[in-house]
Amino acid sequence: xxxxxxxxxxxxxxxxxxxxxxxxxxxxxxxxxxxxxxxxxxxxxxxxxxxxxxxxxxxxxxxxxxxxxxxxxxxxxxxxxxxxxxxxxxxxxxxxxxxxxxxxxxxxxxxxxxxxxxxxxxxxxxxxxxxxxxxxxxxxxxxxxxxxxxxxxxxxxxxxxxxxxxxxxxxxxxxxxxxxxxxxxxxxxxxxxxxxxxxxxxx
Numbered sequence: 001x002x003x004x005x006x007x008x009x010x011x012x013x014x015x016x017x018x019x020x021x022x023x024x025x026x027x028x029x030x031x032x033x034x035x036x037x038x039x040x041x042x043x044x045x046x047x048x049x050x051x052x053x054x055x056x057x058x059x060x061x062x063x064x065x066x067x068x069x070x071x072x073x074x075x076x077x078x079x080x081x082x083x084x085x086x087x088x089x090x091x092x093x094x095x096x097x098x099x100x101x102x103x104x105x106x107x108x109x110x111x112x113x114x115x116x117x118x119x120x121x122x123x124x125x126x127x128x129x130x131x132x133x134x135x136x137x138x139x140x141x142x143x144x145x146x147x148x149x150x151x152x153x154x155x156x157x158x159x160x161x162x163x164x165x166x167x168x169x170x171x172x173x174x175x176x177x178x179x180x181x182x183x184x185x186x187x188x189x190x191x192x193x194x195x196x197x198x199x200x201x202x203x
Contacts, residue, residue: 003112004041005119006030009051023057023067024050024075027124031116033107045103045112049120050075051128052095064088067095074099078132081169093129096121096174100138114159114186121174128174133161136168158186 008028027049032041052075057067068079078097082088098120101113121131135152137145149168157163161170 023053048099050097058092081166096128131172133170
């Protein structure tokens with residue numbers, strides 16, 4: 001028995017202008033619980049992410065704000081979280097965003113979301129400098145449940161991600177390559193990694 005993610009990505013091209021209509025593409029994923037290699041498996045969750053094409057935006061003279069497409073509220077919030085943390089600078093490398101992961105209740109409590117996040121980085125993060133995680137609960141805008149937000153932040157911090165000043169967002173520097181992305185073992189519960197503490201990072 002094992003879990004499997006089937007990724008789907010989509011982007012568009014305006015042929016007459018020979019340029020992308022947006023400087024990002026959406027990444028979705030279906031998460032299956034597999035009991036038989038010959039069967040499709042049971043669908044137990046999904047994910048949504050974005051690959052921000054900062055490098056292409058830079059080549060074509062567009063701004064990083066344009067790459068995040070501020071008309072999309074979720075991506076706009078991710079951009080603001082990065083900007084407020086002062087890590088944008090002259091970013092010209094691509095950025096990977098994890099918007100959310102949804103899991104059936106029967107498949108929670110076993111670090112599956114962390115494995116899914118790491119899988120997203122492994123498949124779609126090779127050209128990216130930063131991996132930003134939106135750890136706000138899906139119903140946060142309505143409930144403002146701070147306990148649930150802090151619990152999710154602490155959970156994703158076990159990837160080696162650092163909390164950004166904007167509540168609900170974490171950042172992983174993919175150039176530093178956190179060891180948990182390679183070893184398969186996550187940091188212990190309650191671990192916090194400082195933005196400048198690389199003691200748990202690969203050199």
